[in-house]
Amino acid sequence: METTRALMPRARQDELVVEELRDETLVYDLERHKARCLNPTAALVWRHCDGQTSVAEVAALLEEQSATPADESVVWMALDRLSRAHLLSEPVTLPAERARYSRREMLRTLRRVAGISLLLPVIESIVSPLAAAQASCISIAVCGSFPISACGGAPICGDPGQCCERQGQTCTSKKC
Numbered sequence: 284m285e286t287t288r289a290l291m292p293r294a295r296q297d298e299l300v301v302e303e304l305r306d307e308t309l310v311y312d313l314e315r316h317k318a319r320c321l322n323p324t325a326a327l328v329w330r331h332c333d334g335q336t337s338v339a340e341v342a343a344l345l346e347e348q349s350a351t352p353a354d355e356s357v358v359w360m361a362l363d364r365l366s367r368a369h370l371l372s373e374p375v376t377l378p379a380e381r382a383r384y385s386r387r388e389m390l391r392t393l394r395r396v397a398g399i400s401l402l403l404p405v406i407e408s409i410v411s412p413l414a415a416a417q418a419s420c421i422s423i424a425v426c427g428s429f430p431i432s433a434c435g436g437a438p439i440c441g442d443p444g445q446c447c448e449r450q451g452q453t454c455t456s457k458k459c
Contacts, residue, residue: 289355291341292362293372294332310370317408319368324349325404328361329370338362361404368406421447426454 300311308326310319321329327348331341338358346353359377366375420440426447439445439456446459 289338289378290334291328291332291336291338292366292375293334294329294365295370295372299370312369315369319370320407322405324357325361325364325406328358328404329365332362332365332371357404364404364406368408370406423456426456428454 298313300313302309302311303326306323308321308329310321310329311317312319324345327345328341331344338355341358342353342355345357362371362375363377365371420438422440423442423445426437426439435447436459437447438459439447442456444459445456447454448457450457
């Protein structure tokens, strides 16, 4: 019997700002105004969500990069968490045998295999409201760097009567 090769879903590309740091990847979702912090395991899985790479191949890459044994269950857990964080183009449906694999069971398996739990994919989220919602001011430079979807009428610091507003395809300072 031939086994099917489970392919990775596609990572979302639109309305995201991504910043790669040494030990984590920060992803800001402009659509939901939430910041996500991906640990190295979750980031590696997310970077390989191209619709072409298999779950087994990503597990092998993870094992190679972390120098500790990793199996597909770690990748499936990361996919589940990425899907819940809305970082995949379509929600992922876990195979029946993976859907019931809890975090506690994953920890037990990883401790047995590697003696550590560093491979667990972690995605931390924070709600990041627009500056206007905070009733705080922003600098003119920050206003000019906003994508058009983030222009929210925030006041410009030190310039009474000026707000960060959409003008054409950019954000710019305009009279409030």
